[in-house]
Amino acid sequence: MIIRKKTLDDCERWVDINIRGWNDNLKGIVSNRVLKLITDNRDERIRKDIENFILDDFHYVLEEKGIVLGIIKIKKCMRDKYTDYGEVQALYLDTPEKGKGYGKALINKGFEVLKEMGFNKVIIGCLDGNPSNEFYKHIGGSYIFSDYFNIFDESYLENYYEYHL
Numbered sequence: 001m002i003i004r005k006k007t008l009d010d011c012e013r014w015v016d017i018n019i020r021g022w023n024d025n026l027k028g029i030v031s032n033r034v035l036k037l038i039t040d041n042r043d044e045r046i047r048k049d050i051e052n053f054i055l056d057d058f059h060y061v062l063e064e065k066g067i068v069l070g071i072i073k074i075k076k077c078m079r080d081k082y083t084d085y086g087e088v089q090a091l092y093l094d095t096p097e098k099g100k101g102y103g104k105a106l107i108n109k110g111f112e113v114l115k116e117m118g119f120n121k122v123i124i125g126c127l128d129g130n131p132s133n134e135f136y137k138h139i140g141g142s143y144i145f146s147d148y149f150n151i152f153d154e155s156y157l158e159n160y161y162e163y164h165l
Contacts, residue, residue, distance in 0.1 A: 001102070003109045006059035006071070011049040013068045014061070015042060021092035029129040030156060037152050060109055062093075062102050069097045072106040074114055077123050085162075086114030088124045091132075107139055115165045122165060125149065128157040136161045 006014060022030070022038050049056075062070035070093040077087040088110050093102050114122055124141060126133045127149065137143070141161030149158040 001062060001064050001105065003060055003062050003105060006053075006056060006061050008050060008053050010061050010068055011053065012046050014059070014071050015045045015049055017068070017071050017092050017094050018090070019045075020095055024095045025130055025132060026127060029127055030151070031154055034152050034154055058113065060106065060113075062106050064102075069094045070102045070106050072110045074110045076117075076119075079123070082123055084119070084121065086117060086119035086122045088122060091124075103135060104139060111163065111165055120165050122163040124161045124163070125158045126161070128159055133159055139163075 019039055019042060023035055027035065056073070058074045060072050060074075061068045062072075071090065072088065073090040075087050075089055077083060077085040079085075088107065091103065091106055091110070093106075111122060123144070124136055125147075126136055128146065141163055144160050144162045146157050146159050148155045150156075
């Protein structure tokens with residue numbers, strides 16, 4: 001297993017893992033309309049991912065035997081009262097790969113890079129009802145608040161967890 005920076009060649013797989021994550025983890029949590037829009041928008045998302053690649057300096061992939069199995073996106077948090085925090089904005093594993101330690105490896109890499117960036121606290125949001133909430137607690141996250149997250153004009157409750165590096 002290696003974790004490396006995302007390359008242009010990873011854009012299509014990145015979007016596919018993201019789409020599968022939404023469809024597998026959030027069915028019954030977000031509307032079928034949202035899942036359909038995310039899935040139907042695949043080609044446009046890949047195009048935008050390629051277009052924005054130069055801006056994606058803190059995107060990493062986990063690769064095993066030449067196949068990307070997981071993705072993580074980290075950044076400076078832009079939420080009021082948390083601007084001195086780093087943030088894990090996205091973490092997805094190809095569904096069959098869950099439970100193999102890959103998520104923990106990606107989180108550790110994200111935390112390592114955020115610490116190198118000067119952050120000593122990290123925030124991670126997870127939609128309420130998503131089974132990943134248990135993962136974020138399991139790896140030491142402390143629940144700090146919930147807030148609404150909007151996607152395609154629909155609003156969903158998101159739980160936030162805090163980590164000290």
